Amino acid sequence: MVWHGLCCFMSDMQRIHDIYRPAEERKRDWREVERVFSDGELREQTSRCMNCGQPFCHVYGCPLGNFVPDQNRAVAQGDWRRAYDLLSANSDFPEFTSRICPALCEASCVHGLDEEAVMVRQSEKRIIETAFENGWVAPRPPKMENGKSAAVIGAGPSGLSAAVTLRRRGWAVTVYEKRANVGGLLRYGIPCFKLDKALIDRRRAILEAEGIRFVTGIEVGRDLSGEWLAKTNDALVVAIGTPAARDLKIPGRELSGVYLALELLEGQNRFHTGEIDAAPLDAKGRDVLVIGGGDTGSDCVGTAIRHGAKSVTQIEIMPKPPEVRDVSTPWPLWPYQLRTSSSHKEGCERRWNLNSLRFIGDHAVSGVEVETVEWEFSPEGRPMKFRSVPDTKEVIKADLVFLAMGFTGVPAEMPLVAQLGLKQTPRTALVSDASRNIFCVGDCASGASLVVRALASGKSIALD
Numbered sequence: 001m002v003w004h005g006l007c008c009f010m011s012d013m014q015r016i017h018d019i020y021r022p023a024e025e026r027k028r029d030w031r032e033v034e035r036v037f038s039d040g041e042l043r044e045q046t047s048r049c050m051n052c053g054q055p056f057c058h059v060y061g062c063p064l065g066n067f068v069p070d071q072n073r074a075v076a077q078g079d080w081r082r083a084y085d086l087l088s089a090n091s092d093f094p095e096f097t098s099r100i101c102p103a104l105c106e107a108s109c110v111h112g113l114d115e116e117a118v119m120v121r122q123s124e125k126r127i128i129e130t131a132f133e134n135g136w137v138a139p140r141p142p143k144m145e146n147g148k149s150a151a152v153i154g155a156g157p158s159g160l161s162a163a164v165t166l167r168r169r170g171w172a173v174t175v176y177e178k179r180a181n182v183g184g185l186l187r188y189g190i191p192c193f194k195l196d197k198a199l200i201d202r203r204r205a206i207l208e209a210e211g212i213r214f215v216t217g218i219e220v221g222r223d224l225s226g227e228w229l230a231k232t233n234d235a236l237v238v239a240i241g242t243p244a245a246r247d248l249k250i251p252g253r254e255l256s257g258v259y260l261a262l263e264l265l266e267g268q269n270r271f272h273t274g275e276i277d278a279a280p281l282d283a284k285g286r287d288v289l290v291i292g293g294g295d296t297g298s299d300c301v302g303t304a305i306r307h308g309a310k311s312v313t314q315i316e317i318m319p320k321p322p323e324v325r326d327v328s329t330p331w332p333l334w335p336y337q338l339r340t341s342s343s344h345k346e347g348c349e350r351r352w353n354l355n356s357l358r359f360i361g362d363h364a365v366s367g368v369e370v371e372t373v374e375w376e377f378s379p380e381g382r383p384m385k386f387r388s389v390p391d392t393k394e395v396i397k398a399d400l401v402f403l404a405m406g407f408t409g410v411p412a413e414m415p416l417v418a419q420l421g422l423k424q425t426p427r428t429a430l431v432s433d434a435s436r437n438i439f440c441v442g443d444c445a446s447g448a449s450l451v452v453r454a455l456a457s458g459k460s461i462a463l464d
Contacts, residue, residue, distance in 0.1 A: 092459070093455060150172070255365040422440070
């Protein structure tokens with residue numbers, strides 16, 4: 001028997017780790033990689049929840065404040081309608097978070113102190129899909145219009161979140177998006193094998209039925225004046241993400257065959273959704289090197305594998321994280337530890353402590369010269385700075401290289417920034433100007449982060 005505060009729990013039920021379709025099957029298609037869980041499996045898994053007196057998953061872990069223990073109890077009891085009502089009380093887009101959120105709630109689960117955390121993300125996915133199957137997800141237009149209008153610039157997660165929250169409070173909302181369709185990185189960055197784009201279209205139809213107007217293919221700041229939008233609306237929400245990807249300005253960068261990660265991912269997604277007739281990049285038969293060890297790099301790995309790459313290698317300048325939660329991130333913090341994605345499990349060599357020095361080749365890249373580095377660590381055990389290890393240079397063979405090193409923020413030279421007269425932080429994040437009812441949300445205001453945090457940001461600004 002395990003005791004935590006006022007609650008006790010006794011069970012031999014173990015957490016399920018088999019969450020993916022077989023690797024040999026999934027890497028040959030572009031369907032979502034996770035397998036379908038049965039109602040019975042999820043009822044058993046949610047029964048592991050201890051219904052803690054102080055649920056850290058709800059008050060600390062989830063940026064949206066989802067009622068995780070109550071949802072778990074409803075699922076365990078087979079009451080899917082109540083589970084959906086609880087989930088939709090705080091989460092407007094659970095079909096997205098249940099597929100791509102890293103589950104911050106699980107990292108702060110009390111059960112994770114002595115055993116394994118309760119499975120939450122997969123049950124959330126089943127809740128929302130059951131709700132759609134039963135027709136419970138319906139438009140929720142406002143009961144009364146307030147006579148005010150708002151323009152939202154950007155149809156990514158934070159922009160959509162702000163739009164739906166404002167609309168339900170009675171605002172007339174128009175969302176402007178420079179790309180051909182809505183979703184931001186949900187549509188153009190995250191691969192189809194993690195998030196089926198039909199889910200975005202399904203949600204857009206509901207938002208339009210609620211009265212939200214979408215204007216796509218229009219870049220505010222170039223095709224339409226941001227200053228004009230601010231003057232002709234009662235509020236302006238800026239949700240443009242972090243447009244600038246971090247580049248790698250080392251010798252040989254001009255060689256063909258070296259691309260930013262989103263050049264691969266966006267092109268592939270546009271092809272799958274019919275925006276273009278063919279994917280602009282193809283890794284079939286190529287030796288692929290991905291520089292950058294995060295989620296975007298992992299997405300490049302999975303995409304290259306599905307193309308039929310000859311080999312795929314992913315390198316990272318940072319040290320290899322520990323297999324288990326590091327002491328520098330004690331519970332309930334998000335743990336610093338090694339994470340292996342579904343794409344990594346499909347066939348990929350991963351290496352750490354490698355600094356890229358130059359791209360090698362005549363006109364096209366044929367390899368990357370790298371060097372091993374050693375890190376100095378803080379007293380808490382986190383890497384701080386590195387130094388080169390002598391005589392460790394080597395060349396990694398590659399005729400296709402993708403740079404997946406994150407994003408640097410919002411370029412100050414963007415016309416929209418100047419038109420609105422927005423201030424920026426030293427890291428180029430945009431600062432809201434409440435005196436003029438201009439609100440910046442999501443990654444453009446906080447720096448690149450998680451989709452769930454972008455959703456929470458858009459929702460909180462709209463509620464202020």
